[in-house]
Amino acid sequence: MAYIILNKNNFFNNLDIIANRTKSVDKIALVLKDNAYGHGLLEMASMASEYGIKRAVVQTSKEADAIESFFDYILVLADIPQNANSKTRYTINDLKSIYKFPSGAKVELKVDTGMHRNGIDMSELEEAFLQIKRAGLILEAVFTHHRSADELTSEWFWQKENFKRVKERAKVLANKFGFGELRFHSCNSASLFRESNFDEDMARVGIAAYGCLELPKSFDMQSFKPVLSLFAKKISQREIKAKQRIGYGGDGEVLKDCVVSNYDFGYGDGFLRVCAQNGYKTPQGIELVGRISMDNSSFLSENDEILVFDDARVAAKYAKTISYEILTSLKAEIKREIV
Ligand SMILES: *Cc1c(COP(=O)(O)O)cnc(C)c1O
Numbered sequence: 296m297a298y299i300i301l302n303k304n305n306f307f308n309n310l311d312i313i314a315n316r317t318k319s320v321d322k323i324a325l326v327l328k329d330n331a332y333g334h335g336l337l338e339m340a341s342m343a344s345e346y347g348i349k350r351a352v353v354q355t356s357k358e359a360d361a362i363e364s365f366f367d368y369i370l371v372l373a374d375i376p377q378n379a380n381s382k383t384r385y386t387i388n389d390l391k392s393i394y395k396f397p398s399g400a401k402v403e404l405k406v407d408t409g410m411h412r413n414g415i416d417m418s419e420l421e422e423a424f425l426q427i428k429r430a431g432l433i434l435e436a437v438f439t440h441h442r443s444a445d446e447l448t449s450e451w452f453w454q455k456e457n458f459k460r461v462k463e464r465a466k467v468l469a470n471k472f473g474f475g476e477l478r479f480h481s482c483n484s485a486s487l488f489r490e491s492n493f494d495e496d497m498a499r500v501g502i503a504a505y506g507c508l509e510l511p512k513s514f515d516m517q518s519f520k521p522v523l524s525l526f527a528k529k530i531s532q533r534e535i536k537a538k539q540r541i542g543y544g545g546d547g548e549v550l551k552d553c554v555v556s557n558y559d560f561g562y563g564d565g566f567l568r569v570c571a572q573n574g575y576k577t578p579q580g581i582e583l584v585g586r587i588s589m590d591n592s593s594f595l596s597e598n599d600e601i602l603v604f605d606d607a608r609v610a611a612k613y614a615k616t617i618s619y620e621i622l623t624s625l626k627a628e629i630k631r632e633i634v
Pocket of ligand 1: 326328372440482483484485499500501502503
């Protein structure tokens with residue numbers, strides 16, 4: 296089967312850059328949702344913990360339970376648990392959901408400052424505090440998520456202004472309703488690297504830690520290094536005559552006699568079929584021929600093994616998508632090895 300190599304030095308290099316920006320390792324909340332962006336949840340959690348990261352962000356309670364031993368604090372973005380776990384904080388995304396959380400749960404309130412996806416409306420802040428109090432929940436933080444931190448527009452600025460107003464109001468309300476001092480956070484990777492003087496309580500960092508952050512050229516981009524590379528193994532090899540056609544539909548016609556090998560990585564493992572339509576080449580310049588099948592893809596190569604990609608940003612260009620989709624498409628069953 297194809298396999299994934301995770302480069303610990305590269306991961307730690309990225310964490311160094313991030314910690315420099317947040318001014319403290321303790322302020323990094325590493326986003327590990329979706330199998331750690333396809334890298335492997337337990338592999339990334341254990342390396343992060345070895346580095347000294349204490350906070351993690353995931354989507355579900357199940358993910359939080361799986362990594363509980365590695366962190367002091369875990370934020371669940373969208374799940375309502377049966378029983379609250381003491382290390383885990385649960386996100387309130389909507390006023391209507393407040394009474395569904397078990398009493399005594401630690402919660403964080405998400406506020407919509409312009410993305411209009413999850414979070415309460417800014418005008419509902421007082422109502423949310425009141426209901427959280429009545430439901431017997433412990434409110435620890437108020438946070439938001441920007442919709443276009445990675446684009447060179449004014450949008451990021453007005454969303455920041457909105458969040459500034461939310462913070463001021465929330466501090467007053469925390470006093471009024473007798474909650475302790477609140478934490479505030481709004482930055483994902485792109486936002487953190489646009490911010491010249493980060494001063495919040497933590498940043499929720501995903502793609503930068505995996506080394507695939509992309510920002511417009513004018514931003515001061517640091518030397519992030521991709522953590523994940525993907526290799527595939529040869530299943531078989533054959534000599535192909537000029538004009539013979541390879542694979543389903545015979546799409547892959549070769550112009551001269553050549554050797555083609557078939558490797559064990561296909562769309563069933565997470566190799567997006569659309570890559571074949573855009574002339575996919577490996578980092579070593581080895582050409583893909585014909586369509587990508589479920590568990591197979593053919594390349595103009597005799598090598599026993601090929602590096603399929605070592606930078607998801609490059610692979611994403613072939614699929615006209617983003618590195619996040621390339622990475623999270625990689626199936627959990629693929630073997631991961633840390634070097
Ligand atoms: C996924 C996610 C992040 C991480 O975003 P990156 O762009 O990968 O840094 C941060 N916050 C929230 C709410 C998210 O859903």
